[in-house]
Every structure is written in structure tokens, then in C-alpha cells.
Amino acid sequence: MFNPTTEVTPGAEMIDFRALPKIELHAHLSGSISRQCLHEVWLKKKGESAQSVVDLPDPLIEMPEGKHDYDLTTFFPLFSRYIYRLVDTKWALTYTTLSVLQDFAADGVVYLELRTTPRAMPQAALSKADYIQTILDAISQFESAQSLSHDANPSMKTNLILTIDRRNSLPEAEEVLSLTKQFFNKGVVGLDLAGDPARTEIQHLAPVFQKAKREIPGVGVTLHFGEAESSGTDDELDMLLLWGPPDRLGHVIHLSEGIKEKVIRRGGVGLELCLSCNVRAGMITGDYGDHHFQEWYKVKNCNIVLGTDDVGVFGSPLSNEYALVAEHFGLSRSEICALARQGIDVIFGGEEEKERLRRLMWHE
Ligand SMILES: [Zn+2]
Numbered sequence: 205m206f207n208p209t210t211e212v213t214p215g216a217e218m219i220d221f222r223a224l225p226k227i228e229l230h231a232h233l234s235g236s237i238s239r240q241c242l243h244e245v246w247l248k249k250k251g252e253s254a255q256s257v258v259d260l261p262d263p264l265i266e267m268p269e270g271k272h273d274y275d276l277t278t279f280f281p282l283f284s285r286y287i288y289r290l291v292d293t294k295w296a297l298t299y300t301t302l303s304v305l306q307d308f309a310a311d312g313v314v315y316l317e318l319r320t321t322p323r324a325m326p327q328a329a330l331s332k333a334d335y336i337q338t339i340l341d342a343i344s345q346f347e348s349a350q351s352l353s354h355d356a357n358p359s360m361k362t363n364l365i366l367t368i369d370r371r372n373s374l375p376e377a378e379e380v381l382s383l384t385k386q387f388f389n390k391g392v393v394g395l396d397l398a399g400d401p402a403r404t405e406i407q408h409l410a411p412v413f414q415k416a417k418r419e420i421p422g423v424g425v426t427l428h429f430g431e432a433e434s435s436g437t438d439d440e441l442d443m444l445l446l447w448g449p450p451d452r453l454g455h456v457i458h459l460s461e462g463i464k465e466k467v468i469r470r471g472g473v474g475l476e477l478c479l480s481c482n483v484r485a486g487m488i489t490g491d492y493g494d495h496h497f498q499e500w501y502k503v504k505n506c507n508i509v510l511g512t513d514d515v516g517v518f519g520s521p522l523s524n525e526y527a528l529v530a531e532h533f534g535l536s537r538s539e540i541c542a543l544a545r546q547g548i549d550v551i552f553g554g555e556e557e558k559e560r561l562r563r564l565m566w567h568e
Contacts, residue, residue, distance in 0.1 A: 219530065219537050221523035225314040225358060225565045227547035228511060228522050229426075230454055230476035232367075232398070233304060233320040233339070234287050235514025239263050241303040242287065242516075245296050256292050256327070263290070272484045272519045276432055279485060279517065280400045293328045294338055301342035304516075309350070309360040311521045315551060315561055319365035319396045319426075322383055332383060339364060340391040358564050363393040363553050365426065370399035370406050377412040385420055393552035394424030397447070398454075401428070401435035413447035424552030426476065429453035430463070432487065438463060445470075452476055452550055454511075457487055457496060471505040474550030479528055480520035481513035492532045501533065501543075509547040538568040 242263035249257040260266075266286055274282060291300050308316050320339065322332035330338065343362045350359045366384050368377045384395050395416050397409065416423050425448035430436035436458025444450065445466060452474035453467065467473055479495050482488045488495060500508055510525040512518070520528075530540055548561045 219527075219540055221527045221530075221540075222312045224312055224523070224526060224540065224544060225561075226312050226522050226526065226544055227315045227509060227551065227561065227565075228308060228313045229317045229452065229474065229509045229547060229551065230478055230511025230513055231304075231308070231316065231318055232514050233301065233318045234283055234291065235517050236304045236307070236318070236512070237287070237291070237300045237516045238303065238307060239267050239269060239516065241300055242267070242290060245290055245299060249290070249296075256289055260286065260289060267517075270519075272480075272517065273486075274517050275485050276401065276487070279514075282517070288323065292325050294325075294330060294334075297325075297330075297335065297338050298342045298345075301339050302346055305343065305346045305360070305362060307515070307521070308362075309346075309357070311523050312357070313522055314358050314360055314564060315547075315553065315557065316360055316362045317365050317393065317552060318362060319367050319398070321367040321369050321398070322380060332379065333386065336364070336366070336383060336387055336392065340387070343391060361553065361557060361560070363551075364391050365394040365396045365424070365552070366392055367396040367398045368409060368412065370397065370401070370403040370409075372399075372409065374408050374412070377409050381412050381416055381419075384416065384423065388420050388423060393554075394426060394451075396425075396454075397427040397444075399428075401432035404434055404437075404440065406440070407443065410443065410447055413450075417448045422554075424452070425450045426452040426454060426474070429456050430458040431455040433458050442466075451552070452509075454478075455482065455487070456500065457482065468503055468505065472507065472549070474507045474509055474547070475500055476509050476511045478511045478513040479525055481518045484518045484520075492528050495532070497529060498533055507546045507550045508543065509550060510543070541566045541568045 246263050291297055322335050324332045366380050368380045384392055413425055427444050427450045430441055438460055441463045454476040456475055477497050483492055512522050515521055529535055545565050548558050
């Protein structure tokens with residue numbers, strides 16, 4: 205990865221991609237934790253002889269710096285087998301959340317929507333609601349510290365999206381819905397569908413998303429959409445377009461022409477595009493220059509928002525995603541600024557926040 209602050213775009217325009225105020229709408233909390241932070245958690249737990257790390261190798265050995273080639277078969281087990289076992293206490297959850305927030309803010313993100321699947325931690329006596337409250341407390345702690353600091357950078361606002369996993373049973377998904385209701389307007393702004401795209405039996409989850417829009421006025425719905433060939437069938441995508449309906453779609457890789465037409469016709473849909481994740485995980489054929497960004501960029505009535513997905517795993521911060529787009533698709537400085545601003549209209553954080561972003565994001 206090159207240094208985003210020194211990259212020169214075509215036309216020899218210098219853009220400081222890190223200073224560029226950016227919106228991040230597709231970031232999974234657990235996948236955004238840096239390896240160094242996981243290592244610190246591991247060291248502390250080792251020092252305390254914590255049971256959960258007895259047979260867990262050091263994160264810097266399990267996920268060596270520079271290793272980013274996780275694909276869909278190795279990516280999901282990394283969480284269930286490793287990261288979730290390491291982050292299994294209130295302290296570890298708070299510590300890793302603060303570290304993730306710090307990393308995004310240092311990269312010039314001014315508005316962040318983090319997503320996470322509510323996870324009970326029975327050994328730490330944390331319920332799923334406690335899990336969410338712990339993250340929201342960490343966000344408040346971070347925002348208060350930011351408002352007290354005399355940092356010249358604009359402050360970062362963070363909201364939370366709760367994820368329904370494709371593996372969830374209907375009662376499990378209903379529980380995520382009721383937690384969304386409980387924490388809506390207290391830091392939670394939306395609902396997401398994510399998880400292993402090899403799980404194709406998801407029809408049973410439809411009523412939860414319908415209910416979300418009906419019972420929580422103003423809630424945002426975003427869905428991982430055509431992420432893999434298995435989840436990119438017309439049957440699934442036609443069905444998902446009715447779920448809510450969704451305000452935003454993640455990845456949009458395996459879409460037939462018919463489905464693309466339907467997305468375009470709807471208008472105003474937010475498209476969360478994650479270039480490094482898609483290239484490094486082998487989710488698309490080819491390299492950055494072949495990414496479907498170029499196709500969607502030409503569509504004027506959708507809002508593209510670049511995202512990192514899992515910066516802790518794929519190693520490319522949001523500033524680098526903008527640098528990659530400038531490099532591979534020849535976007536000028538004013539086009540990069542306009543691209544960054546496309547995200548404003550599709551955030552789930554409300555009108556007041558949109559106004560703040562309109563004031564502080566660069567026009568060129
Ligand atoms: Zn994702």
C-alpha cells in the first residue's frame with residue numbers, strides 16, 4: 205500500500221487523502237480492529253493468565269502484518285475461531301472499540317457508521333443489550349474526549365448499525381430487531397444483513413426487515429447484496445429489493461443486467477463499494493482497474509460511498525481507498541471531493557448531521 209498523503213493523481217494534482225473529510229458507512233466493528241490492538245489485548249490477557257487465550261496464538265503470528273489475502277472461506281472462521289474469542293470481555297470490547305474509533309478519526313473520517321452483530325458474552329455476564337450499551341458508551345467516551353481536545357481536525361460522529369447474520373434463525377433475527385428498537389435514537393440508526401454468502405436459505409428473515417421499517421420510523425436498512433456468486437442470484441436479489449425496502453446496498457458485485465436496472469430505476473440508493481476488500485479477498489475477477497466502481501460511477505442517480513469493510517483484515521484505510529480510485533480511474537481533485545460528498549445524502553444519521561457534513565466536507 206502506498207502512502208495516501210503523498211499520492212499524485214493524474215493532472216499532477218496533489219490530494220492529501222487523509223486530510224480529505226470522509227464518510228465511512230461500511231465498516232464491521234470486529235473486522236476493523238488493528239492487529240496491533242488485538243496484540244495488546246492478547247498481551248494483557250496473557251499477563252492475567254486468562255483462560256480464553258491459553259491456546260490462542262499471538263495475533264501478530266495468527267494474522268501477520270502484510271497478510272491480507274483472506275477469502276470467503278478463511279474470512280468468516282477468522283472471527284468465530286479467533287477474534288471473538290479474544291474480544292470476549294467488557295474491557296476488551298471497550299478497548300478495541302476505542303482503538304477502532306481512534307484509527308478512523310486519525311484517517312480523516314468525519315462521519316462513521318459502524319456495524320456489528322450483537323453478541324452475548326456469557327463468561328463476562330454480558331447480554332446482547334449490554335454488548336451494545338458497552339459499544340455506545342465507548343463511542344460517547346470517545347466523542348467527549350474529542351470535544352475536549354484542541355485538535356484542529358473536525359470531530360468524528362459515530363452511529364451504530366446492528367447486523368442480522370444470514371445464519372440467524374427467525375427468533376434470533378427478531379431479537380436483533382427488538383434491540384434496534386430499544387437503542388434507536390440512542391446511537392443505533394439502522395439494520396444490516398451480512399454473514400457468509402454461502403448460506404443461501406434466508407427467506408425466513410424477510411418479515412424482520414419489513415417490520416423494521418413499519419415499527420421503527422426513520423430506521424435505515426442496508427443489505428449485503430450480491431457479494432458472492434452464491435448470493436447473487438436473481439431470486440435472492442429480487443427478494444432483497446423488497447426487504448424494507450433497503451436504503452443502501454453493500455458490494456453489488458454479482459448483479460444481472462435486470463437487477464442493475466431495478467437498482468438504478470429506484471434512484472437514490474446508496475452503494476457501499478469496498479475495493480480493497482473485493483480485490484484482496486478475490487471477490488472480483490481482476491485487479492483494482494477492473495472493479496465495478498467504474499461502471500457504477502457513471503450511474504448518476506445512485507450514491508456511491510467508498511468503504512473499508514474490514515480494515516483490520518484487508519489493511520487498506522479509507523484514505524487509501526480514495527487514493528486507489530484516483531489512481532486507477534483517473535479522478536481529478538474536484539471529482540474526488542464530489543465523490544466523498546455523495547455519501548452525505550445516504551447516511552442514516554439524520555438531517556442535522558447531514559447539514560454538518562455539507563458544511564465541512566470539501567467542495568474541491
Ligand atoms: Zn461487509
